[in-house]
Amino acid sequence: MSKPKARGTSTQLTGIYRADSIRDVAESLGITNLTDSVASALASDVEYRIHQVVEEAARFMRHARRTTLTTSDIDQALRVLNIEPLYGHSAHNPPTFRRALPFPQLPQAGAVYFVEDEEIDFDRMLREEKITLPKPVSWTAHWLAVEGVQPLIPENPPAIPKETDMEPPVAGAKSTDLPRTSSLLPTPGVTSQTSKKQQQQLVKQVLSRELQLYYTRLTSSLLPPIPSEQAKRTAALASLRHDAGLQALLPYLIRWVGEGVVGALKEGAQSDQDGRVLEVLLDATGALLDNNTLFIEPYLHQVLPPILSTLLHSTLPPSHSTHLRTMSSQILSHMLTQHSTTYPSLSPRIMKTLLLALISPGKSKGTREGAIRGLIAVGKEAIRKGLVEGGGAKVVGSECGYEQPGSLVNSVMDAFRVLQQPSDMPVSLDPDNDADEPVVTQLHEVLGDFFAERLVGDGVWARGVLGISMET
Structure with a gap:
């Protein structure tokens, strides 16, 4: 029995931000079944967020010793509150708004304002001298000095010696x-x-x-x-x-x-x-x-x-x-x-x-x-x-x-x-021995006959040169 009373009071207008605006935004997003209670709650939350942003922006305005709130204050407030800033608005080039003429057919319609576009004269633009764009900024790495000496490269300025150094x-x-x-x-x-x-x-x-x-x-x-x-x-x-x-x-x-x-x-x-x-x-x-x-x-x-x-x-x-x-x-x-x-x-x-x-x-x-x-x-x-x-x-x-x-x-x-x-105490390799015969063959294949004959007289030396361990 208390629920109908709550539903009746939820549809009342509690702030300056209307629930109809919430419904318009919802319809633009494809949401058509938005209830009145949800729209009223969202309108109250949006109004609270707007108050919060304005208060934070007013703080920036007071710190800047100004009495006029600018778009830059709003941007700074949005950044502080971790909200994505608004793009396209700047305090340096504020947009110019013009009031549209009233419609005779709809006298009850309110005033309509629009942003005035700058008119461009094509004849004047064609007659003016075309300005060549400068080269884009580029970066390159070079040695400014090596061991305290400037290398002779175009990026470095030439060193002009002093008169006292000309000896x-x-x-x-x-x-x-x-x-x-x-x-x-x-x-x-x-x-x-x-x-x-x-x-x-x-x-x-x-x-x-x-x-x-x-x-x-x-x-x-x-x-x-x-x-x-x-x-x-x-x-x-x-x-x-x-x-x-x-x-x-x-x-x-x-x-x-x-x-x-x-x-x-x-x-x-x-x-x-x-x-x-x-x-x-x-x-x-x-x-x-x-x-x-x-x-x-x-x-x-x-x-x-x-x-x-x-x-x-x-x-x-x-x-x-x-x-x-x-x-x-x-x-x-x-x-x-x-x-x-x-x-x-x-x-x-x-x-x-x-x-x-x-x-x-x-x-x-x-x-x-x-x-x-x-x-x-x-x-x-x-x-x-x-x-x-x-x-x-x-x-x-x-x-x-x-x-x-x-x-x-x-x-x-x-x-x-x-x-x-x-x-x-060198021991010669014996080609007839089964253990020495592969070593002698590898000596002749790897080192050739000339140096194989000089190493065949020392089996330990020959195996060490070939990289053969004594265990094998």
Whole structure:
């Protein structure tokens, strides 16, 4: 009996938002069976939500020291209440509304307002000059500085040197050795505009006078290698190995080493003088790698070519060839030990280069010897892949034939000793024995007849080189 009373009071108008508006919205959504009680309840809830949004917007208005409520306040209130904002309304360009003329046929109809559209004159638009659209914004990555030096790329502004940095070069220094700070000075017969263009094009690290003097004294102490100046050369290498503060000179020293190796190998490198020059340059490279205060990782791509060129060059001085290849392999091993964790692809790339030099047909004996020395520097796995699994030992044995053992054969035997040390009491493999016969056959198939005959006298050594465990 109380339920009919509740139904009678639910249809009464309790707020300013009418239930008819709820029914109109429901019909636009395809809901036609909406009851009066549900429509009245929804109208009350909508009115409450409107009051809540307006109160929140009024708070933004008061904080902005304004007395007029704007659409931006409504948007901020909707964002705070986690309601999707209204799109198409902005306080910066409010829409202009016009009142429509009254309809004579329906005098009881209320006023109708509409948004006024801007009228566009097509003749005026065609006569006006067309504005070209600018290019869209794009992004690209580039090196702003590497080790404190701006690289010479179009994205970076040219470095204009100060007047205090324009000092003449040290007396006795070559223009190709020192950093080009002297080229920043105007020369006779060159106009000021030309000198300004040169200054804008050059992006060089200006070295102090002390570093320039150090560079000159260092290079003159190392090259040419005069036997009477061995003490100076030792002191210069010790300075490269231990002195701190040489980071600014590092790119110039690496370039000096590379140019020296190219110059020594360019004409064949058959004289003893060329061999001594290469030894000094390799010593300088090893000293730079030993210096823990230098950050040499960005320059590894410049350090590797001189080392590999010396290691794999076909014509080195006969009296220095073995020593030079051994030094190069030791420096290569030191470099891989230090930087292989930072650059995991360094060892595979070097090993691929060495394998091509070892197995490719038409290579000289010096190149193959250097490749084997390089594989020894990389490690046991590289030796096994190059000489045993890749057939490098078989290729070397077929080229050597039955000549007297030379440095190439000795390098292969040294590689076998790295894989497995010879036994103190060697026991020869017996081809008639059932246990030794498969090992002898595999020796001839994998290593060839030349090196198989040298390993058949030591069964333990032969099995270690082939990777056969003693249990099997």
